[in-house]
Amino acid sequence: MTENNKIDIRFDEMLKKNLKQHREPVRQDFAQELLFRIQKIEQQNALRKVILQERLSLAAFIFLPLATVIVIFAFPNLIIESARQMTILYSLIIELVKISINHWQLCVYYGLATAAMIYAVYETILADN
Numbered sequence: 001m002t003e004n005n006k007i008d009i010r011f012d013e014m015l016k017k018n019l020k021q022h023r024e025p026v027r028q029d030f031a032q033e034l035l036f037r038i039q040k041i042e043q044q045n046a047l048r049k050v051i052l053q054e055r056l057s058l059a060a061f062i063f064l065p066l067a068t069v070i071v072i073f074a075f076p077n078l079i080i081e082s083a084r085q086m087t088i089l090y091s092l093i094i095e096l097v098k099i100s101i102n103h104w105q106l107c108v109y110y111g112l113a114t115a116a117m118i119y120a121v122y123e124t125i126l127a128d129n
Contacts, residue, residue: 018034
């Protein structure tokens with residue numbers, strides 16, 4: 001069920017409920033006013049979600065660097081070993097690029113096969129219906 005259908009169903013339910021409660025004549029702009037209220041509530045919910053995401057990203061912006069500094073001071077040997085491993089990784093990446101340049105056709109074939117497999121997985125698992 002799409003989002004518009006859910007909104008329409010919710011609007012119809014609220015309209016029926018409110019019309020059953022009132023015995024007096026209904027104003028001509030009653031439906032528009034009710035629809036405006038629903039839209040306002042949905043906008044407020046969306047705004048709440050955005051505010052929560054911004055607060056979480058601000059907290060991460062503050063706490064992740066702080067945690068990094070704490071880890072650096074708490075485990076200096078681990079940081080030194082990680083730096084050494086990264087320099088080794090850099091040289092391995094350079095070698096991989098050199099090998100890839102020499103065997104570019106094989107890389108293209110593997111890339112196309114990987115893309116086809118990813119597309120097949122997407123079509124079978126993640127695509128709607």
